Protein backbone atom coordinates (compact mmCIF):
# COMPACT_ATOMS: atom_id res chain seq x y z
CA UNK A 1 0.00 0.00 0.00
CA UNK A 2 2.80 2.41 0.93
CA UNK A 3 5.61 1.55 -1.42
CA UNK A 4 7.84 4.64 -1.26
CA UNK A 5 9.20 3.64 -4.66
CA UNK A 6 8.93 6.56 -7.06
CA UNK A 7 9.07 9.22 -4.35
CA UNK A 8 11.91 7.74 -2.29
CA UNK A 9 14.62 10.06 -3.63
CA UNK A 10 12.41 13.12 -3.14
CA UNK A 11 11.51 12.06 0.41
CA UNK A 12 15.21 11.73 1.11
CA UNK A 13 15.97 15.14 -0.38
CA UNK A 14 13.16 17.19 1.14
CA UNK A 15 11.91 15.55 4.36
CA UNK A 16 14.32 17.48 6.59
CA UNK A 17 12.79 20.75 5.37
CA UNK A 18 9.53 19.79 7.05
CA UNK A 19 10.62 18.17 10.30
CA UNK A 20 13.89 18.52 12.17
CA UNK A 21 15.80 15.27 12.69
CA UNK A 22 17.91 17.21 15.22
CA UNK A 23 14.91 17.51 17.57
CA UNK A 24 14.29 13.78 17.21
CA UNK A 25 17.94 12.97 17.83
CA UNK A 26 18.07 15.21 20.91
CA UNK A 27 14.93 13.53 22.27
CA UNK A 28 16.31 10.04 21.63
CA UNK A 29 19.66 10.80 23.24
CA UNK A 30 17.99 12.35 26.28
CA UNK A 31 15.74 9.29 26.60
CA UNK A 32 18.74 6.96 26.36
CA UNK A 33 20.48 8.95 29.08
CA UNK A 34 17.42 8.87 31.34
CA UNK A 35 16.78 5.17 30.85
CA UNK A 36 20.35 3.93 30.96
CA UNK A 37 21.12 3.07 27.32
CA UNK A 38 24.84 3.43 26.58
CA UNK A 39 26.75 4.02 23.33
CA UNK A 40 27.22 0.28 22.86
CA UNK A 41 23.49 -0.53 23.04
CA UNK A 42 21.88 -2.37 20.13
CA UNK A 43 19.48 -0.06 18.28
CA UNK A 44 17.00 -0.97 15.52
CA UNK A 45 15.33 1.78 13.45
CA UNK A 46 12.05 0.53 11.93
CA UNK A 47 11.16 2.31 8.68
CA UNK A 48 14.70 3.68 8.53
CA UNK A 49 14.25 4.92 4.91
CA UNK A 50 17.58 6.35 3.71
CA UNK A 51 19.11 5.73 7.17
CA UNK A 52 19.63 9.40 7.99
CA UNK A 53 18.78 8.92 11.65
CA UNK A 54 21.10 5.93 11.92
CA UNK A 55 23.86 7.99 10.35
CA UNK A 56 23.33 10.78 12.89
CA UNK A 57 23.40 8.22 15.72
CA UNK A 58 26.62 6.77 14.31
CA UNK A 59 28.14 10.25 14.26
CA UNK A 60 27.15 10.63 17.93
CA UNK A 61 29.16 7.49 18.75
CA UNK A 62 26.52 4.75 18.81
CA UNK A 63 28.10 1.54 17.61
CA UNK A 64 25.52 -1.20 17.12
CA UNK A 65 23.04 0.12 14.60
CA UNK A 66 20.43 -1.75 12.53
CA UNK A 67 17.76 -0.48 10.14
CA UNK A 68 14.80 -2.06 8.41
CA UNK A 69 12.62 -0.71 5.63
CA UNK A 70 9.98 -2.28 3.41
CA UNK A 71 10.99 -0.08 0.45
CA UNK A 72 13.83 -1.44 -1.70
CA UNK A 73 14.35 2.04 -3.17
CA UNK A 74 14.87 3.49 0.30
CA UNK A 75 17.34 0.76 1.24
CA UNK A 76 19.22 1.37 -2.04
CA UNK A 77 19.47 5.07 -1.16
CA UNK A 78 20.74 4.14 2.30
CA UNK A 79 23.35 1.79 0.85
CA UNK A 80 24.69 4.60 -1.35
CA UNK A 81 25.92 6.32 1.78
CA UNK A 82 29.49 5.14 2.12
CA UNK A 83 29.56 6.23 5.75
CA UNK A 84 27.03 3.48 6.54
CA UNK A 85 29.86 1.02 7.11
CA UNK A 86 29.01 -0.97 10.20
CA UNK A 87 25.26 -0.32 9.99
CA UNK A 88 23.25 -3.42 9.13
CA UNK A 89 20.21 -2.90 6.89
CA UNK A 90 17.27 -5.18 6.10
CA UNK A 91 14.81 -4.74 3.23
CA UNK A 92 11.74 -6.27 4.87
CA UNK A 93 8.27 -5.61 6.15
CA UNK A 94 8.80 -5.24 9.90
CA UNK A 95 5.76 -7.46 10.47
CA UNK A 96 7.82 -10.33 9.02
CA UNK A 97 11.04 -9.49 10.83
CA UNK A 98 12.41 -12.04 13.27
CA UNK A 99 15.73 -11.86 15.03
CA UNK A 100 17.73 -14.07 17.33
CA UNK A 101 19.48 -11.04 18.76
CA UNK A 102 17.52 -8.78 21.08
CA UNK A 103 17.71 -5.00 20.96
CA UNK A 104 18.15 -2.48 23.77
CA UNK A 105 16.21 0.15 21.86
CA UNK A 106 13.77 0.17 18.95
CA UNK A 107 13.05 3.44 17.14
CA UNK A 108 10.20 4.15 14.73
CA UNK A 109 9.99 7.82 13.88
CA UNK A 110 8.38 10.18 11.36
CA UNK A 111 5.02 8.65 10.46
CA UNK A 112 6.01 4.99 10.13
CA UNK A 113 3.35 3.76 12.60
CA UNK A 114 0.66 5.72 10.70
CA UNK A 115 1.46 3.61 7.63
CA UNK A 116 0.40 0.46 9.50
CA UNK A 117 -3.31 -0.43 9.06
CA UNK A 118 -5.38 -0.96 12.19
CA UNK A 119 -5.68 -4.73 11.67
CA UNK A 120 -1.87 -5.00 11.77
CA UNK A 121 -1.05 -2.55 14.53
CA UNK A 122 -1.17 -5.14 17.34
CA UNK A 123 1.16 -7.43 15.38
CA UNK A 124 3.48 -4.48 14.81
CA UNK A 125 3.69 -3.52 18.52
CA UNK A 126 3.90 -7.18 19.57
CA UNK A 127 6.85 -7.72 17.24
CA UNK A 128 8.58 -4.59 18.60
CA UNK A 129 8.09 -6.07 22.06
CA UNK A 130 9.40 -9.51 21.06
CA UNK A 131 12.67 -8.23 19.63
CA UNK A 132 13.45 -6.02 22.64
CA UNK A 133 15.44 -7.12 25.65
CA UNK A 134 13.67 -7.01 29.01
CA UNK A 135 13.33 -3.32 30.03
CA UNK A 136 14.23 -2.36 26.45
CA UNK A 137 13.03 1.01 25.17
CA UNK A 138 10.63 1.66 22.27
CA UNK A 139 10.58 5.25 20.96
CA UNK A 140 8.08 6.16 18.26
CA UNK A 141 5.70 8.84 17.05
CA UNK A 142 2.26 9.02 15.50
CA UNK A 143 0.71 11.93 13.68
CA UNK A 144 -1.98 13.46 15.89
CA UNK A 145 -5.50 12.62 14.75
CA UNK A 146 -6.49 16.32 14.70
CA UNK A 147 -3.44 17.16 12.55
CA UNK A 148 -4.29 14.53 9.89
CA UNK A 149 -7.93 15.63 9.89
CA UNK A 150 -6.83 19.26 9.46
CA UNK A 151 -4.64 18.30 6.48
CA UNK A 152 -7.55 16.37 4.98
CA UNK A 153 -9.73 19.47 5.12
CA UNK A 154 -7.10 21.57 3.33
CA UNK A 155 -7.37 19.22 0.31
CA UNK A 156 -3.92 20.12 -1.03
CA UNK A 157 -0.63 21.92 -0.34
CA UNK A 158 1.81 23.14 -2.97
CA UNK A 159 5.42 24.22 -2.36
CA UNK A 160 8.09 25.39 -4.75
CA UNK A 161 11.66 24.64 -3.77
CA UNK A 162 14.21 25.89 -6.27
CA UNK A 163 12.87 24.73 -9.61
CA UNK A 164 10.97 21.79 -8.11
CA UNK A 165 7.23 21.88 -7.49
CA UNK A 166 5.98 19.63 -4.68
CA UNK A 167 2.30 18.91 -4.24
CA UNK A 168 0.42 16.95 -1.59
CA UNK A 169 -3.19 16.16 -2.46
CA UNK A 170 -5.26 14.85 0.43
CA UNK A 171 -8.37 12.64 0.58
CA UNK A 172 -9.74 11.97 4.03
CA UNK A 173 -12.09 9.35 5.36
CA UNK A 174 -12.79 8.17 8.90
CA UNK A 175 -9.97 5.58 8.83
CA UNK A 176 -7.15 7.15 6.87
CA UNK A 177 -5.75 10.14 5.04
CA UNK A 178 -4.68 9.29 1.50
CA UNK A 179 -1.84 11.52 0.35
CA UNK A 180 -0.96 11.79 -3.31
CA UNK A 181 2.56 13.22 -3.32
CA UNK A 182 3.71 14.53 -6.67
CA UNK A 183 6.84 16.27 -7.85
CA UNK A 184 7.33 18.24 -11.04
CA UNK A 185 10.87 19.09 -12.04
CA UNK A 186 11.96 22.16 -14.04
CA UNK A 187 12.52 19.91 -17.07
CA UNK A 188 8.87 18.80 -16.95
CA UNK A 189 9.64 15.39 -15.39
CA UNK A 190 6.77 14.33 -13.18
CA UNK A 191 6.47 11.59 -10.52
CA UNK A 192 3.62 10.83 -8.21
CA UNK A 193 2.74 8.20 -5.62
CA UNK A 194 0.01 7.58 -3.05
CA UNK A 195 0.74 6.95 0.61
CA UNK A 196 -1.80 6.22 3.30
CA UNK A 197 -1.70 7.44 6.88
CA UNK A 198 -4.05 5.54 9.16
CA UNK A 199 -5.67 7.71 11.81
CA UNK A 200 -5.06 6.72 15.42
CA UNK A 201 -6.11 8.42 18.60
CA UNK A 202 -3.85 8.46 21.59
CA UNK A 203 -6.15 6.37 23.78
CA UNK A 204 -6.29 3.56 21.21
CA UNK A 205 -2.50 3.54 20.84
CA UNK A 206 -1.93 3.56 24.59
CA UNK A 207 -4.36 0.65 25.14
CA UNK A 208 -2.70 -1.29 22.31
CA UNK A 209 0.74 -0.67 23.84
CA UNK A 210 -0.46 -1.97 27.20
CA UNK A 211 -1.98 -5.07 25.59
CA UNK A 212 1.32 -5.70 23.78
CA UNK A 213 3.43 -5.56 26.95
CA UNK A 214 4.61 -1.93 27.02
CA UNK A 215 4.56 0.67 29.76
CA UNK A 216 4.48 4.31 28.57
CA UNK A 217 7.31 6.15 30.34
CA UNK A 218 7.00 9.49 28.60
CA UNK A 219 4.79 11.29 26.09
CA UNK A 220 5.58 14.62 24.44
CA UNK A 221 4.41 16.54 21.39
CA UNK A 222 6.59 17.30 18.35
CA UNK A 223 9.58 15.88 20.24
CA UNK A 224 9.67 18.99 22.45
CA UNK A 225 6.53 20.01 24.28
CA UNK A 226 5.04 18.22 27.30
CA UNK A 227 1.56 19.47 26.35
CA UNK A 228 -0.55 19.47 23.20
CA UNK A 229 -1.35 22.72 21.40
CA UNK A 230 -3.61 23.33 18.41
CA UNK A 231 -0.43 23.35 16.30
CA UNK A 232 0.88 19.97 17.52
CA UNK A 233 1.44 17.46 14.74
CA UNK A 234 3.22 14.50 16.36
CA UNK A 235 2.61 12.53 19.54
CA UNK A 236 5.92 11.00 20.67
CA UNK A 237 6.20 8.06 23.03
CA UNK A 238 8.95 6.47 25.06
CA UNK A 239 7.87 3.01 26.24
CA UNK A 240 9.50 0.23 28.20
CA UNK A 241 9.05 -3.49 27.64
CA UNK A 242 7.35 -4.48 30.89
Ligand SMILES: C[S@@+](CC[C@H](N)C(=O)[O-])C[C@H]1O[C@@H](n2cnc3c(N)ncnc32)[C@H](O)[C@@H]1O
Nearest residue numbers: 004047048049069070071093094109110111115
Ligand atom coordinates in the same frame (compact mmCIF):
# COMPACT_ATOMS: atom_id res chain seq x y z
C1 LIG B 1 7.69 8.69 6.26
S1 LIG B 1 8.98 7.56 6.02
C2 LIG B 1 9.92 7.83 7.51
C3 LIG B 1 11.31 7.42 7.33
C4 LIG B 1 12.30 7.62 8.46
N1 LIG B 1 11.92 6.97 9.70
C5 LIG B 1 12.63 9.06 8.69
O1 LIG B 1 12.67 9.45 9.83
O2 LIG B 1 12.88 9.78 7.76
C6 LIG B 1 8.22 6.02 6.35
C7 LIG B 1 9.10 4.82 6.03
O3 LIG B 1 8.53 3.67 6.64
C8 LIG B 1 8.69 2.58 5.76
N2 LIG B 1 7.70 1.56 6.13
C9 LIG B 1 6.35 1.66 6.05
N3 LIG B 1 5.77 0.53 6.48
C10 LIG B 1 6.79 -0.33 6.83
C11 LIG B 1 6.83 -1.66 7.34
N4 LIG B 1 5.71 -2.37 7.56
N5 LIG B 1 8.04 -2.22 7.58
C12 LIG B 1 9.18 -1.53 7.35
N6 LIG B 1 9.20 -0.27 6.85
C13 LIG B 1 8.02 0.34 6.61
C14 LIG B 1 8.50 3.20 4.37
O4 LIG B 1 9.02 2.42 3.34
C15 LIG B 1 9.21 4.55 4.55
O5 LIG B 1 10.56 4.48 4.16
